[in-house]
Amino acid sequence: MTAQRDLCHNPPEETKLKILEAAAKTFGEYGYHQATMTKIAEEAGVAKGTVYWYFTSKEDLFLGLLDNSLAKLYANLELVVTSPTEPIEKLRRFILAYLDFFSRQSHLGQILSRGGIEGLSPEFYHKMIEWHDKFDRLNVELISQGVKAGAFRNDLDNKHMAKVLSGVVSAIGSTQILNLAEIDIEAETDLILTVFLDGISSK
Amino acid sequence: MTAQRDLCHNPPEETKLKILEAAAKTFGEYGYHQATMTKIAEEAGVAKGTVYWYFTSKEDLFLGLLDNSLAKLYANLELVVTSPTEPIEKLRRFILAYLDFFSRQSHLGQILSRGGIEGLSPEFYHKMIEWHDKFDRLNVELISQGVKAGAFRNDLDNKHMAKVLSGVVSAIGSTQILNLAEIDIEAETDLILTVFLDGISSK
Amino acid sequence: MTAQRDLCHNPPEETKLKILEAAAKTFGEYGYHQATMTKIAEEAGVAKGTVYWYFTSKEDLFLGLLDNSLAKLYANLELVVTSPTEPIEKLRRFILAYLDFFSRQSHLGQILSRGGIEGLSPEFYHKMIEWHDKFDRLNVELISQGVKAGAFRNDLDNKHMAKVLSGVVSAIGSTQILNLAEIDIEAETDLILTVFLDGISSK
Amino acid sequence: MTAQRDLCHNPPEETKLKILEAAAKTFGEYGYHQATMTKIAEEAGVAKGTVYWYFTSKEDLFLGLLDNSLAKLYANLELVVTSPTEPIEKLRRFILAYLDFFSRQSHLGQILSRGGIEGLSPEFYHKMIEWHDKFDRLNVELISQGVKAGAFRNDLDNKHMAKVLSGVVSAIGSTQILNLAEIDIEAETDLILTVFLDGISSK
DNA sequence: CATGAATGAGCCTTCATTCAT
DNA sequence: AATGAATGAAGGCTCATTCAT
Incomplete structure (x- = not known):
């Protein structure tokens, strides 16, 4: 200064x-x-x-990095959630932001989705759980908005729907990446969106 | 003798x-x-x-273990897929078998779902890819049967639906486990089933 | 029996x-x-x-083998030395027998010529020294016969001449072998013989 | 600074x-x-x-050591070969330099004379061969000079004479050392010189 | 005599971490 | 702030040797 x-x-x-x-x-x-x-x-x-x-240590560095990256991802997702968009488009953007993150930071993506790496200190896990909860709350918020707006079902527990959402997204994300295939993020997003919204049932 | x-x-x-x-x-x-x-x-x-x-080596031991476990899981899933059950019940049992496996072998579950571990030999990756493909084909078979029977939508690519299915399952499976919470596998299965079949859309 | x-x-x-x-x-x-x-x-x-x-041990096995091989080589050389041949032809056959052994048993050849291998027990060294002495005595005997017969110089110490002889032979032998070249043992023998008998001096 | x-x-x-x-x-x-x-x-x-x-490794260390020692030996021998001395005295000093090296670095001496150690990488062997060739060329040069100067026989192949020379020297050198006897290097040199120059033939 | 599963000391190497400068 | 030489605990693996069968 x-x-x-x-x-x-x-x-x-x-x-x-x-x-x-x-x-x-x-x-x-x-x-x-x-x-x-x-x-x-x-x-x-x-x-x-x-x-x-x-x-102070390798773990500290890793944690610093994670904090950094996750903060960015969180900011992006929050932007989507708080933006004045209609629920389904909001959901689409939300999924897109996730997949985009995964495609850029594959290993970090894995960590987020799986909850960590073996052999690290309790402090690390504590931090990870904090982040996990933050993201969970954001997911739930997204779902809640959709339910309130009448776009999503109200006969299911919001938390559960949110959990499934993050599950699909992270699984697709990390799986795709590991295939080392060039993924069309937009197409992948639409696929997830379709299934998640309408299901695969024929009726 | x-x-x-x-x-x-x-x-x-x-x-x-x-x-x-x-x-x-x-x-x-x-x-x-x-x-x-x-x-x-x-x-x-x-x-x-x-x-x-x-x-012969740590990797060999790990691979032996993996082969062992995955073979068992595969056998269970195959049993479900080939059994003469109606598609939706079959899907339920399929998900259940996956979650059951994850709850017993959490780390191996992660490996399966995320495709590997860093720093191992090409042989290892080759084996993993083989397994991955085998499971993929089984998933597709399950979906195809449902589509043929008229239970699942026929306007989506079977492979894509299968991919989403395995994604949800493995994500839910491993996430849950890492929470170290005692999971009610049956309940979790039903949740996944509902969302996967009908979607979260309100209509 | x-x-x-x-x-x-x-x-x-x-x-x-x-x-x-x-x-x-x-x-x-x-x-x-x-x-x-x-x-x-x-x-x-x-x-x-x-x-x-x-x-009883690896060393014991090695020793057994060495004893075996060296006994054979010794027998061959002894045969040459005690045969009723004129000194120079006898020397030629002697060198030939050595080179032949080296070409067949390169590693054992090295051991003989250099006196052993690091890291073995005192017993091993004792045996090796015994063999070394036996061979030395044979070499000296060969030289002595030649001196007595008037074929070799009598102004040099017999032991020293013998030492140089075994030196040349083993060195040529093992060196050649390590070149992995197909050696013409007969030619090599004649070369050594010439130099050893007449020297390289121009007079 | x-x-x-x-x-x-x-x-x-x-x-x-x-x-x-x-x-x-x-x-x-x-x-x-x-x-x-x-x-x-x-x-x-x-x-x-x-x-x-x-x-970077045990082998690398060994190679470093070898390079170091052999470079010194080579420098000493080269000094002798290029010095303006008459051929026979030059030969004497040459032999002396070799024996001196062997008496100080017995194991390294063995390696030089035998061409290596089992179980090392191809890179190691390559380096060893390079050194071997360098020393060979020096030996040949020494002999050639003597032949040109009329001091050594010209009816023998220079390369062969050089080979016998290095053979005698290394063999005597390493053999002696292994006897653990205190060697009189000067006396040993003279012995080799005599035999190598004049041969043991009585005429 | 013969087997081969079992042992464990010891080897080379890696790498997170410290600290004098 | 920054350096990089130095550390040492720990890891994967080898192999001579033993012993119950």
């Missing part, structure tokens, strides 16, 4: 960001266990010690 | 089974990377070298 | 021989440390336990 | 040297397979991980 700070070539924040980006790329490419601090530091173009100056 | 054999206290097969069970438990509890051969050997009550007598 | 013994399909000696042959092949192909008891047992077509019935 | 650097107590290079020395001692004492990374690290007074900071 001071004039002096602005003269720095590498304001601290910039280094932290570089590390975060490198971590995203590396974790994304290799997964948590295969990604090493050495790889991440190299990718970021800094020394290993520097990574430890900004993050 | 055969009678004599039965008197053996520890036929080799028994040891292999002990190891397989220990592996199931350990991989299930810790995940692939956190599970160590030492832990598995201890759990099985044998020396580390013994594990390597039956399996 | 008894009639009963002769009826056996596999007299003990036969099994022992099979193992010895397998050991020769395996040690020869892989060297001492790379050769495993498993490989040897497989090559011999017997169970690992059987190898341990005839030989 | 450079002055400042010199104040460092432990410049990285020093650690690498400590490890190289420890490796030389340990490989020399135990041979390649018996020498363990643990022993080497202990001998060097560093942690095992530190060895891996400087060398």
Whole structure:
């Protein structure tokens, strides 16, 4: 904020960001266990010690990254939910935002949908549960709006419908990605939407 | 001669089974990377070298385990698909069999649904893909039967419907399990069934 | 010796021989440390336990093999030395016998010439030294005969000449073999003979 | 700036040297397979991980050591060959340099003369062959000079004479050393020289 | 005699983490 | 803030050897 700070070539924040980006790329490419601090530091173009100056541990770095990514996804989804759109189109955009996230951050996507990675600390799980709950509430909110507006059934528990929704989305998302096929996100979204709205029953 | 054999206290097969069970438990509890051969050997009550007598590597052991479990699941699902039941009840049993499997073998369930674990050999991935395809074909068969019988919609691609089905099931299955909540499998099955058949649309 | 013994399909000696042959092949192909008891047992077509019935340890087996091979080589050389041939022809045959041995048993050849393998017991070294001395004495005897017959110089210490002789032979032998070139043993022998007899000096 | 650097107590290079020395001692004492990374690290007074900071593997370390030692030996021999000395004295110094090397680095000497160690990577063998060829060429050059100068016979193939020379030298060198006798290198050199120049023939 | 399952010490290597500079 | 050398616990795996059958 001071004039002096602005003269720095590498304001601290910039280094932290570089590390975060490198971590995203590396974790994304290799997964948590295969990604090493050495790889991440190299990718970021800094020394290993520097990574430890900004993050106390590998887990801390991973958590930081997750927080970062999930916050973005959450913001996107929230934007959709709070926008003044009619329920079904809103649902479509909602699914689209999810799939888009999965297609960009496949491994992180998996983590979100499965609830974590083995062998991490309780703190990690706590954070994950917090996020899980936040997303759940958003899902429920989306469904509730639709029910209130008369677009969705009111004979089912909103929470359950929300759960199925997130289930389908994350499953399709991560499965697709692992097929390494180039997915047509829009088409996939429409498919999910159709099934989720009307079911596969012939009547 | 055969009678004599039965008197053996520890036929080799028994040891292999002990190891397989220990592996199931350990991989299930810790995940692939956190599970160590030492832990598995201890759990099985044998020396580390013994594990390597039956399996050439950690990956080989894991693959053996996976093959074992997936073969069982596949057999169960196949039984359902080929049984002379009406489509919707058949679908219910199908979902039930999946959820039952997930609730027993949570980590293996994840692997099946998400397609793998980072850092393993190409052979592993090849095997996984083979299984994935086998299950896919079974799912499609189930849907096709329903469509033919007039129970399911015929305006959607069978493969797509099958994909959504397996997506919902595996997502619900593994998500639930990670919540560590005691799940009412029957209830969960009915929920999925309802949504999948009729959709959440109010009409 | 008894009639009963002769009826056996596999007299003990036969099994022992099979193992010895397998050991020769395996040690020869892989060297001492790379050769495993498993490989040897497989090559011999017997169970690992059987190898341990005839030989108390890997080292013991190796020693047995060495004794076997060296005894044969020794017998051949002795035959040459004690035969009634004129000194220079005798020397030629002597070198030939050495090179022939090296070309057949490259690894054992190395062991003989360099005096052993690291990491074995004192007993092993003791045996090796015994053999070394035996061969040395034979070499000296050969040289002495030639000196006495007036064919070789008498102004040099016989022991030293013998040492140089064995040096040249073993070095040429093993070096050649490692080149993996098909060696013309006869030609090589003549070359060594020429240099060893007349030197390379121009006068 | 450079002055400042010199104040460092432990410049990285020093650690690498400590490890190289420890490796030389340990490989020399135990041979390649018996020498363990643990022993080497202990001998060097560093942690095992530190060895891996400087060398990517045991083989890499061994190769580094070999390269180091052979480069020195080669430099010494080259000095002799290119010096303006008369052929026979040159030959004497050449032999002396070889024996001196063998007496200091017995195991490495063996490796040079025998052409390798079992069970290493193709890269290792390739390097060894390169060195072998370099030394061969030097040997041939030495002989050629002597022939040109009229000091050595011209009725024999230079390459063959060179081969016998290196054979005698390495054999005598390594054999002697293994006897663990204190060798009089000068005397040994003269012996080899005499035999190699004049032969043992009485005429 | 022969088998082969079982053992366990020990090896090479990896990698998250620390710390002097 | 940043570096990178140094650490050491831990992991997967090998293989000589034993022993109940």
